[in-house]
Amino acid sequence: MTTREPATESPTEPAAGAAAAPIIEAVGLGRDFVLTEGPFLRRTRRTVSAVQDVSFTVRTGEIVGYLGPNGAGKSSTMKMLTGILTPTAGSVRVAGMEPSRQRTRLAREIGVVFGQRTTLWWDLPLRDSLTLTRHLYRVPAAAHAERLAELTELLELEPFLGTPVRQLSLGQRMRGDLTAALLHAPRLLVLDEPTIGLDVVSKSTIREFLLKINRERGTTILITTHDLGDVERLCDRVMVIDKGRLAFDGGLPELRATVPTPRVLVVDLVAPAPAIEVEGATTVRVDGPRQWLELADNPARVIAEVAREHEVADLTLREPDIEGVVSALYRGTVPAGDRT
Amino acid sequence: MADGNTPPGGPARAAAAVLRPVRDYRRLAWIWVRAVAQYPVSLALMSLAVAVSVLAQVGAVVIVFGHAGTLAGFTVYEGLMVFGLAASAFGIADMFMGAVERLGRHIRSGSLDAMLVRPVSPLVQVAADEFSPRRLGKVVPALAVLGIALAGTDVEWTLGRALLLPLMMLSGVLICCAIWVATGCLQFFVADAREAANSLTYGGQALTEYPIAIYGREIVRSVTYVVPLAFVSWQPALLVLDRPDPLGMPEALRFAGPVIAVLACAGAALLWRFGLRHYRSTGS
Numbered sequence: 001m002t003t004r005e006p007a008t009e010s011p012t013e014p015a016a017g018a019a020a021a022p023i024i025e026a027v028g029l030g031r032d033f034v035l036t037e038g039p040f041l042r043r044t045r046r047t048v049s050a051v052q053d054v055s056f057t058v059r060t061g062e063i064v065g066y067l068g069p070n071g072a073g074k075s076s077t078m079k080m081l082t083g084i085l086t087p088t089a090g091s092v093r094v095a096g097m098e099p100s101r102q103r104t105r106l107a108r109e110i111g112v113v114f115g116q117r118t119t120l121w122w123d124l125p126l127r128d129s130l131t132l133t134r135h136l137y138r139v140p141a142a143a144h145a146e147r148l149a150e151l152t153e154l155l156e157l158e159p160f161l162g163t164p165v166r167q168l169s170l171g172q173r174m175r176g177d178l179t180a181a182l183l184h185a186p187r188l189l190v191l192d193e194p195t196i197g198l199d200v201v202s203k204s205t206i207r208e209f210l211l212k213i214n215r216e217r218g219t220t221i222l223i224t225t226h227d228l229g230d231v232e233r234l235c236d237r238v239m240v241i242d243k244g245r246l247a248f249d250g251g252l253p254e255l256r257a258t259v260p261t262p263r264v265l266v267v268d269l270v271a272p273a274p275a276i277e278v279e280g281a282t283t284v285r286v287d288g289p290r291q292w293l294e295l296a297d298n299p300a301r302v303i304a305e306v307a308r309e310h311e312v313a314d315l316t317l318r319e320p321d322i323e324g325v326v327s328a329l330y331r332g333t334v335p336a337g338d339r340t
Numbered sequence: 341m342a343d344g345n346t347p348p349g350g351p352a353r354a355a356a357a358v359l360r361p362v363r364d365y366r367r368l369a370w371i372w373v374r375a376v377a378q379y380p381v382s383l384a385l386m387s388l389a390v391a392v393s394v395l396a397q398v399g400a401v402v403i404v405f406g407h408a409g410t411l412a413g414f415t416v417y418e419g420l421m422v423f424g425l426a427a428s429a430f431g432i433a434d435m436f437m438g439a440v441e442r443l444g445r446h447i448r449s450g451s452l453d454a455m456l457v458r459p460v461s462p463l464v465q466v467a468a469d470e471f472s473p474r475r476l477g478k479v480v481p482a483l484a485v486l487g488i489a490l491a492g493t494d495v496e497w498t499l500g501r502a503l504l505l506p507l508m509m510l511s512g513v514l515i516c517c518a519i520w521v522a523t524g525c526l527q528f529f530v531a532d533a534r535e536a537a538n539s540l541t542y543g544g545q546a547l548t549e550y551p552i553a554i555y556g557r558e559i560v561r562s563v564t565y566v567v568p569l570a571f572v573s574w575q576p577a578l579l580v581l582d583r584p585d586p587l588g589m590p591e592a593l594r595f596a597g598p599v600i601a602v603l604a605c606a607g608a609a610l611l612w613r614f615g616l617r618h619y620r621s622t623g624s
Contacts (some may be wrong), residue, residue, distance in 0.1 A: 031622060079621055083456065083458065084453050085619070085620070085621055103456060103458070104461070105459070107458055107459035108459045112457040114450070114454065117449070117454065121371070132371055135364075136367070136458050137458070137459055138459075
């Protein structure tokens with residue numbers, strides 16, 4: 001933060017950007033669940049793999065998006081990283097520790113936010129919840145006061161610090177949860193769907209805040225989300241998990257390149273017309289005067305050609321959004337060989 | 341470790357390992373006490389209601405003994421002493437550890453996940469959750485009954501006996517705590533084991549409130565050697581009254597309370613760890 005004094009930074013913490021030390025190292029990570037089904041005495045046992053052979057490294061200072069459809073194994077992975085679940089295969093080290101064995105020690109190094117539920121105390125005013133958090137994390141009073149002041153300003157907590165958590169709106173509660181997760185200055189922030197159910201303004205507030213703490217404190221962020229706006233705004237890197245396996249790990253441009261989702265030229269003609277035929281593009285949809293052309297070629301040339309042949313009122317070029325790319329990955333339209 | 345006032349090594353560290361959960365418990369409990377204290381009338385009425393229920397149980401003991409004269413060789417006051425020992429040990433354990441029976445709720449709602457990512461023992465967090473001073477309504481009358489019973493019984497007070505009684509009471513509290521935790525752990529494996537667990541916790545309390553010699557040999561054996569409830573009230577009572585065991589069980593058993601308590605706590609702690617390692621969390 002701009003007003004931050006160097007003294008409050010942990011001396012062991014590497015400066016943002018300068019370090020590329022791994023903070024999470026997962027090797028062959030897997031988690032099976034044994035399900036028992038059927039009536040008593042005739043029970044059958046079935047093993048289901050929530051996560052299989054997942055390996056990745058996250059370096060200090062990165063913001064990594066962890067994407068996947070429901071039930072793909074996102075939350076199970078997160079729970080293994082935070083020590084809630086014990087892996088049944090492989091190993092993982094977070095901040096140099098083995099989460100399930102050193103969970104309590106690790107808890108002081110990481111901040112965790114579950115979008116679907118709060119870590120705050122339902123019946124306490126937010127301020128009391130945060131004070132209690134300070135005691136549980138053993139943050140010195142002075143450091144706490146300073147950080148709380150800073151976070152209060154950044155997340156605009158002041159109006160509802162005295163409100164019991166159960167009366168907070170979802171957006172307010174999420175900001176409260178983020179504050180609670182950051183008061184002990186964790187090196188790694190693990191966010192499980194932090195923007196779920198929030199309105200556009202709250203989402204944006206939280207995204208900008210996350211970018212800021214990543215930039216200024218060097219906090220590493222691992223985020224699961226279904227909101228691809230989060231991914232596009234925040235993540236330098238995405239990992240896509242599908243059916244328990246890592247389907248992709250790389251930068252956003254690489255993810256786009258993995259799946260050939262063409263750019264789309266939306267043409268508004270002055271009057272309705274039959275489908276435009278032009279070389280280097282296929283008309284995929286016609287709706288009155290509006291037509292959608294999938295581009296296989298240089299857009300400039302296609303645009304010039306369309307404008308020459310037709311009377312055009314307006315033109316829009318749509319970049320492929322990450323949503324289409326990811327859902328193409330989920331559907332398995334990517335040849336297996338292309339997956340990393 | 342960011343801003344960690346990590347304790348230094350050696351004995352200081354060992355002391356911190358013991359004191360830390362106690363301090364965390366106090367912090368968490370205090371928050372709930374403050375929250376409850378915002379409604380003092382409600383708190384007073386609830387405490388009173390609990391106290392009245394204890395007094396009703398005392399009345400039942402008095403009536404039973406009044407009719408029978410003596411039970412298993414125990415007079416009314418001696419019977420009340422057994423009751424007082426059982427009810428106070430159970431009440432104190434319930435006050436500090438009773439919330440563990442809501443473990444299943446924490447698992448279902450996901451709040452256990454939130455507890456697991458804090459640097460505080462999840463057992464402390466579960467146990468301190470919704471701590472309520474109203475449970476003193478159970479403990480205070482029970483201790484009063486014990487006091488009255490001790491005054492009314494013909495006890496030959498020696499220094500050893502005077503020192504052993506508090507130790508045995510502490511053991512009784514620890515045994516009850518261990519039973520709360522151990523039965524609570526069932527909920528790691530069976531979604532709604534609370535009722536089954538209550539048969540041992542509340543059922544155990546009802547059992548220990550009377551001189552257990554009235555129940556017959558097999559039950560006495562099982563509450564001595566399987567679930568060590570006999571060490572909560574029965575054996576301490578025999579010790580204080582200096583009376584031979586009516587069922588002819590070894591006399592050394594009456595001194596075994598502290599050992600049994602330590603073993604029970606260790607067993608409960610192991611079960612808790614085992615449960616936590618096999619914790620599966622919920623979906624999402």
